[in-house]
Amino acid sequence: MSNLWLIHSEAESMDGAPIIRLEGISKSFAELKANGDISLSLHQGRVLALLGENGAGKSTLMSILAGQLQPDEGVIYLHEKPLNISSTDKAIEAGIGMVYQHFTLVAAMSVAENIFLGHRAPLFHRRRTLEKRVRELAEAYAMDINPAARIADLSMGEKQQVEILKLLSRDADVLIFDEPTAVLTPLEVEGLFTTIGMLKKAGKAIVFISHKLDEVMAIADDIAVLRRGRIVDVRPALQVSSTAELASLMVGREVLLTVERQPMPTRQLLLRASGLSADVARNVDLQVRQGEIVAIVGVAGNGQKPLIEAICGLRRPDSGDLELFGKPWREFFSRYCQDNILSYISEDRQGLASCQELDLLDNFLLTTRFDFCSGPFLLKQRARRTISGLLEEFGVTPPDPQAQAWQLSGGNLQKMVLSREFYRKPLLIVAEQPTQGLDIGAIEEVWKLLLMAREQAGILLITSDLGEALSLADRVAVMYGGLVVDTFSRHDDYKVEQIPQMMAGLWPPKSDELTRMATA
């Protein structure tokens, strides 16, 4: 089926040779394959959307194209000639420009100065001349921007326009937008889409990286879906029937692994949220009992983050009830340290879950220190013996308590964090993307550990991988737009089937659709 689509897409876009063609691009970081055998074509005047979850390999792929990373294998062709993009300068020379998610602008300088930064220009410049050229360029693409304004005084949307103008002033033919709408207001998003339309008309090739389905449907001519470092599908946008189809492509249904799971009697209620609101998460009802895994699935950015933060005590709930272990939120977190029964396995391994500059022993003691205390003193010898055993058991390389956290690859760091958190034997575990960026062997281990922990604890699993959710969870909650759309048992086959619809905000179906379904 997917091969058929591929042929279609090539036929559709054969109206010109591609500007850029990627062939068999692979890139690995340590044991993790970030990109595997990726082939794509970028055409003049077309928008290619690169769709995928966080960690799917979108950024790696585009960093290769922008000259920041070198591929392990594969060739990039510019107008069908092989091109070696060994640095960002080379990429700029080849006409490839990237609008980064985090803008690379000098805040203290003017718009015009930023645009001409690094240009090969005469030694002396006149501010007026620069500003005039910027104004002309902006007008050509119907952008409204004051060339003399300081970057620090601009809105996010305007800063993005400056980034685009920077690339245009260097005659970029290929513009890559990395999650461009993440920082924009809805009105600014419209402005961006207008600009992209102008760029298309001017014959530029656009890459639009996103995980927002609606936007991709609105702007893309071709859609490539990336999952776990591989292209799972490429097709013209016209041949995509709905956002639900994209959602199911993005999260995947294939079961990578099978883990044995025994049914478990559920016991004590550990977590109860009712009508909970925190930031964009609204009116959430959620329960987690001892002995079950509840998976929250959904496209990232639909309110999972603030919900987790509220549950883990990092953010005060705006309204509604949140009880942990039968105690109200405030009371529980006032004596959180003494209890030490809640574990948060953060997605942000380098930032939240570990201290980069500390060694593994100190990182281990971050959350387990209460077990290794004697009065004011830490029992480091005992802790070292314990952690050495754990590092061996979890297969962390290097298994050296004196190694510093930054020396470990993402996967190994995650194993260290997991070994630490499981050592505590917590009663409630909040695991956020616990297998993101891990290789297949490590994923299996983590899954087994989670299932083992389920015997003692309740687990709230937040994942954007549907296969993972369905392999592990007893119950599934789907989030969209800050709401929990529905919560149902893993064995409710009808609803499991509808998860992509729910993730795309098409649930429950509107009444006329229901009648249409009934008549059909």
Add this chain to the structure above:
Amino acid sequence: MDIAILIPLLAATVQSGTPILYATLGEIITERSGVLNLGVEGIMIVGALTGFVVSLTTGNPWLAFFAAGAAGCLMAAVHGVVVLLFLGNQVVSGLAITIFGLGLANYFGTPFVGQAAPGFDPFALPILGNIPALGEIFFRHDVLVYISYLLPLAIWLFLYVTRIGLNLRATGEAPVAARAAGIGVVAYRWLGIIMGGFCMGCGGAYLSLAYTHLWTNNLTGGRGWIAVALVIFSFWRPQRAVFGAYLFGGIMAVQLRLQASGTTIPSSLLLMLPYTLTIAVLVFSSWRRGSTGEPAALGTTIEPRQ
């Protein structure tokens, strides 16, 4: 105050402000590229000694002046090697340069203590020197003072009108952005360090070739530190450095006069004045947060490309 006292005092202000101005401008260039160089004091005194020795042996003050600048470059390059090549801590390296420079100059300078070397003598500029009051204050000095009048303008032009200056400022503000724009950020930091070192060395040379023609140990007497503070006072702008240097030069001149006139105010209190002013300025500039013009990436280390 009597005009007959005031005019010589203001002339002395210009004189004692000049070495500070050279050093401040040097530090501004360096910090604008994102490198904090606390070695100004050490670089100045090595420049001063080099200038003095070269002048003593060759009898050519101009050669001595440029030798002092070159010595400043060399000292600054040591800082550059530590912070740019080995990614060392800029504060620690700068402090080490100061201690190293002071020790070096005092050790090699001891045999020269009390000797006199040929240097730059004051002369009145034609026409300008005859303007009443102003002529006496500004235009009856040595050539190094006249150069220092042009230097702020030259550096302003360099920073704001040339492409190299734009790239240098971008390196100091946002090295990541500059690198993304294809700028060789480490090269521009080297440029800032070396240009700055030259100016600092010249500031030292002013002390041993023009301000006095003598060598004494600890000739710089903390002027390098005042320059570091003046950079903040001038909000990293060369044009404002002029006012700062003369303000501090004035305070130094006044306290010298007051000491000479046998005032009852303890001299240590007077010596403290410039630093008290510095603290006041720092407090003031932190109130006006965001508009001080401090390079955003000042003191940061640039990691090499993977």
